[in-house]
Amino acid sequence: xxxxxxxxxxxxxxxxxxxxxxxxxxxxxxxxxxxxxxxxxxxxxxxxxxxxxxxxxxxxxxxxxxxxxxxxxxxxxxxxxxxxxxxxxxxxxxxxxxxxxxxxxxxxxxxxxxxxxxxxxxxxxxxxxxxxxxxxxxxxxxxxxxxxxxxxxxxxxxxxxxxxxxxxxxxxxxxxxxxxxxxxxxxxxxxxxxxxxxxxxxxxxxxxxxxxxxxxxxxxxxxxxxxxxxxxxxxxxxxxxxxxxxxxxxxxxxxxxxxxxxxxxxxxxxxxxxxxxxxxxxxxxxxxxxxxxxxxxxxxxxxxxxxxxxxxxxxxxxxxxxxxxxxxxxxxxxxxxxxxxxxxx
Numbered sequence: 511x512x513x514x515x516x517x518x519x520x521x522x523x524x525x526x527x528x529x530x531x532x533x534x535x536x537x538x539x540x541x542x543x544x545x546x547x548x549x550x551x552x553x554x555x556x557x558x559x560x561x562x563x564x565x566x567x568x569x570x571x572x573x574x575x576x577x578x579x580x581x582x583x584x585x586x587x588x589x590x591x592x593x594x595x596x597x598x599x600x601x602x603x604x605x606x607x608x609x610x611x612x613x614x615x616x617x618x619x620x621x622x623x624x625x626x627x628x629x630x631x632x633x634x635x636x637x638x639x640x641x642x643x644x645x646x647x648x649x650x651x652x653x654x655x656x657x658x659x660x661x662x663x664x665x666x667x668x669x670x671x672x673x674x675x676x677x678x679x680x681x682x683x684x685x686x687x688x689x690x691x692x693x694x695x696x697x698x699x700x701x702x703x704x705x706x707x708x709x710x711x712x713x714x715x716x717x718x719x720x721x722x723x724x725x726x727x728x729x730x731x732x733x734x735x736x737x738x739x740x741x742x743x744x745x746x747x748x749x750x751x752x753x754x755x756x757x758x759x760x761x762x763x764x765x766x767x768x769x770x771x772x773x774x775x776x777x778x779x780x781x782x783x784x785x786x787x788x789x790x791x792x793x794x795x796x797x798x799x800x801x802x803x804x805x806x807x808x809x810x811x812x813x814x815x816x817x818x819x820x821x822x823x824x825x826x827x828x829x830x831x832x833x834x835x836x837x838x839x840x841x842x843x844x845x846x847x848x849x850x851x852x853x854x855x
Contacts, residue, residue, distance in 0.1 A: 513569050517562050517694045522701035524561040528554035529717050537596050539718050551716050553595040555666070555702040556723025560588050562698035563730075566691065573687040575743070579618035580733060583611035584726050587652075591722025601777045604721075605649065611729060612648035620736045622647055626748040627823045648732050653777075654758035655728035656721060657765065661785045661795055665719050666703035667803045668758060669727045670696045675754045675810040676734050682818060683745035692734065699727075731755060746817050749827045753813020756830075757784070757806040760837050787845045809833070 532538060532552035539551045563584065567577055574580065590607050593599060615621070621644040625634040636643055659665035677692030704710070705717045719727075735755070739748040752759065761784045766776035774780075788798035816826045 513566065513690070513694055514697050516569060517566055517697050518701060520565045521558045521562045521698045522704075524558045525554060525701055525705055525717055526715070528552070528557045529715065535596070537592065537720075539595075539720070551718045553592075553718050553720030553722065555706070555717055555719035556588055556591060556721075556726050558702055559695075559698050559723060560584065560726060562694070566694050566698075570687075570690070573691045575737070576618040576620070579614055580730075583614050583729060583733075586611060587725045587729055588722050591720065591725045595720040595722055601775075604725075608649045608652050608725075609645050612645040615648065615733060615736075616641060616644055620644075620733065620740065622736060622748070623740055624748060626739075628749060628827050630824065631822070644736070647736075648729065650759065650762070651732035651735075651755065652725050652728035654755060654762040655731065656724040657762050657783065658758040658785075659719055659724045660781075660783050661789070661798060663703055663707045663799050664785055664802060665724055665727070666699045666706060667799065668806055669699050669731070670703070671803070671806045671810055672731050672754055673699070673734075675814060676731075676738060679738060679746055679750070679754075679814055679817070682814075685743070685745055688734070688737065688743075695730065728758075747823050747826070749823050749830065750813045750817040752827075752830050753809050753816075756809035756813070756833070757802060760834050761841075763834075764838050764841065782845070784841055787841055791844050791847060805837075 529552040532554050533550070537553050539553050563581070567574065567581070571577070586607060590599070590604065594604060621640050623636055623640045625636065627633050655665065655669070658668055673692045673696040677689045677696065680686070680689035680692060702717065702719065702723075705715050706719070708716055731754075735746075735751040737743050738746045739751055765780070765782055768782060769776050769778055769780065785798050785802055788801060789795065793801065813826075813830075816829075
């Protein structure tokens with residue numbers, strides 16, 4: 511309990527300090543054709559969570575294995591993320607860094623070696639291909655959380671769902687140290703959510719996460735997922751990981767495929783994500799946030815329940831794919847209806 515209180519107030523205090531510095535150095539998000547907020551908003555959510563991670567390490571240095579490798583990766587991601595937030599870096603160096611931190615992760619001993627018992631009850635090992643798949647998985651997780659950051663409260667809320675879900679999973683399997691770590695990460699996100707939503711201090715103290723924060727969160731989630739699904743620390747079936755990050759992952763795949771089909775770069779920003787479509791359909795920001803959060807929680811609950819009951823992994827994977835198809839069809843239907851509403855206005 512002591513750690514929870516310290517993490518909360520250290521994250522809160524760092525936000526208030528960092529936002530003042532951010533305004534002085536120009537680390538702010540400015541409105542444009544794609545970003546419809548008012549004023550210049552400090553991009554310091556990631557800085558706050560990064561500081562909280564260090565505070566947690568000093569409080570409990572034994573909770574997180576291979577912390578030195580992890581903090582090297584997150585420090586690099588934060589640094590380049592801050593530079594990207596300030597100067598809008600091109601895609602290539604950011605993708606190169608994501609591949610590099612994946613390689614550092616593998617040097618620590620973490621990589622995707624198995625996909626679990628998804629072939630008629632038999633394990634599917636990846637062999638040397640696992641190293642390539644690990645790099646791909648790290649990139650997917652980082653970009654999934656980066657792309658989902660589109661309306662107030664959403665990235666913070668979805669991060670809480672993923673961290674809390676992993677915390678529950680570790681706790682169910684008696685790995686209480688990593689469970690506590692996940693809970694503390696969840697708590698570290700709460701001050702950001704409050705300021706991002708303007709609670710209770712109003713819009714005057716509003717902050718955004720920025721690419722620095724979204725990449726840090728995405729990388730932390732995939733690191734914890736690999737800890738939870740691979741090697742001696744494994745407590746989850748690998749398929750369960752898909753459910754824990756279902757909404758960011760599904761939305762990213764749907765949007766990137768649509769961009770490629772249009773002939774655009776898969777990394778070209780647009781306003782076709784789930785939260786954008788809900789707004790076009792006519793939902794208020796708060797309602798759209800609740801809808802996406804409810805979908806995410808539902809997916810996580812299904813995944814953890816199926817894992818706890820040790821259901822057939824091929825069946826769980828097939829069910830996930832069916833949910834993904836239903837998710838895409840649902841969003842596409844909303845998009846068509848929303849477009850008609852806009853044209854009729």
